[in-house]
Amino acid sequence: MSLRPDWLSALAAFESAARHQNFAHAGEELHLTASAVSHHVRKLEARLGVVLFQRHARGVALTAEGRQLADAASTAMADLEGVLGGLRAASDDSDRVRVSTLHSLAYTWLLPRLPLFAAAHPHLRLSFDTEIALTRFDEGGADLAIRHGPGHWPGLSAHLLMGDTLFPVASPAFPGLARITQAAHVARLPLVSDLSRQGWHDWFRAAGVHGTNLDERYSFSDATDALNAAAFGLGAALARERVAAPYLAAKRLLRLPGPGVPARWNYYVVYPAHRPLRPAARVFLDWLLAVPVD
Template identity: 35%
Template structure:
């Protein structure tokens, strides 16, 4: 029997009050009276043996212990809510895959194709959350990850999907741009840098045999979607794989003034923890995804 777990009602009251820094607003959110919130939190403080709030004339303020506890409790309550909603939505009968994804790839490449997988596997539900850095599967609820980088995650299987072939793209209205430009001329334009691929421009210029003095300079953005929007807004030229910006290229809001490209040294992989690799739903998704990537290539 677990004796050191507070009541769910007390945890919900505390999480809402900590988030709002107000008992009154927590009461409104949970459809309770303010006195009920006070009782729940007082009971939680007695249970823990520490004060979570300081009562002042202006209201309440989290103590240091309250701040720390709130940071830990919030994500755990969110996880319980997600798990509960999943069971409620599918009556416990569906196979649910929790997938960590890199955001632009998921939005622009995976989602337009996912309906095909769902048509073949209507009993499998694929949930997606963005995750751009490596992580330990044992510390998360993820069943697999689509990741851009290297394949060497301990305790996992890596299934190759594709490489990137980025090209320079920019707005046709960017000052100094023309329909056809050399790599030397691209070096004179303001460059947009991607923080997750910090040497992309340097490698592109080296492949073209060009020494660009400012190949590491320029605004740094994390996501391809950010780079694309910055390029549309005439803030510079970005290196982006065309398959991620097909809509913008078709609409003419982005152009490729220099079509030169080369494959990335890293690649997209489906990363699967070894202890989950034989799950039937995950096996079907893996097989479908690898085949979809081959067809796209």
Template identity: 65%
Template sequence: MVIRPALLPALAVFAAAARHQNFAHAAEELHLTASAVSHHVRKLESLLGTTLFQRHARGVTLTPEGRQLADAAAAALADVSAVAGNLRPDAGTRVLRISTLHSLVHCWLLPRLPQFCAAHPEVRLEIDTSPALARFDEGGPDLAVRYGPGHWPGLVAHHLMDDAMFPVASPRLPGVAGITDPRQIASLPLISDLTQQGWREWFRAAGVRGVRLPPMHSFSDSTDAMRAAAEGIGATLARRHLALGWLERGDVVRLPGPTMQARFAYYAVYPAHRPLAPAASKFIDWIKQQAKEAPWADAPERRPPGARRRKAREEAFLTRP
């Protein structure tokens, strides 16, 4: 059977409805009404002589025939999109929009980004670190790096790395030289970064009970909290993946006590209903590899020559009592 060109819009609408398995959500993506989406789908079903969706009170689900057509339509539309992209005069350049945390960009991502740029010179990065959660709508980011529990409605999440915290302070902070026990840290000025896990949880993990915490300096961003500690304002809980540079430069030193495992972790996320752009796929593969090779990687892999010595030097800074 040959599908007439006039029915191609109906096929595109069906592909969106199949991704969402929800006519209202597909309508929102396509700037149509739900009834218009339903009309296009019924037109396609009439042409093909088969039912593509099972309608029920809670919504719609694809039939086996609908699943076959959805897979073929998604592949065909992706091919057309790729070819159309190559027809542009600037086809050699791909813009990749990423939403992420300012602290992760400043302390962890930026030192590694030259490797990605060298490996993929055709990609131009647009990185947004505004505190608002990214909206994956038209003109929004292609993907985001989030810190959280690992599940967000409508998003695919790729685990990057776990997190943990330990206390640090500037070696110039009065009283730091005499700290030999976790309980003594409560006598220092303390800094928080508004995290859901903070000093009270850390003292509990250190086995310190009944400690009276002083009023704290508070910063909304982990980087600002680290900078405040480096300037000698007080002690803060450093995040293990963000602390390396500060420790290597001697801006802060690690204080006595345990490393506390965080409840949350870092994830690369993108909308489940939208095909992942090739540049975004490359970035996810790259950042997952970077996370594996980072200090405290959860599943250490074989490393290139010199990496083992570099990792040992990094961990010496990060585990120094």
């Protein structure tokens, strides 16, 4: 037996009545009268040649045949709602860009520049996920990621965003800072580090300072936490220029003597190479690559 279009309204009335076990409540849900629901159900019973409900004074109850059809109708409605919800979500998200990035870069470099993007593209919406772990570009996940690394990852397209430079910083109020006049003197201070692959030993080696015992007293997983620790006077932190810029501008941190060492890793914008970017994500990528980095 084929399912004709004119059966759909009767099936919808039946499915609602079966859930509520009540024609009046089904009518309220469907904006119909109880008698209209009853009419749809009777029409369905007549076409199928079976009784779907037992009618009695206190209401209605499904028959065995009615329960069988109710289970199938409920499953079909749930499947339809899932598909419709997915289509609706895809439509609603057409103007949303999902971005994964490091918390340190988002807080100190990206956020101060986002008002420029918002002014140029007020119709687009942005969602950010800040984490250290590498992004998984699952379906429904990030469109773009900003990564700090060597610039090549299997299966990803990578665009250079900017380079970086490392140098030591400390709070201007740190005791005895006036006596720190050369790179070797920095080793006298308690040192704050983060999980960057390029750390204090690399900087002192590049600065020509050797044979010194380093007091790496505090370690943080996030670069902004390390900078905040230095700003609160715990010691000297090895700063990345892009992340430290607002701290230096606000005079919460002071650059210490010694060279700026080019970072071995740079910042890149990446996305899966096997699938095209959605239009909204392409707009944000183009803006990122064009925005002034300094």
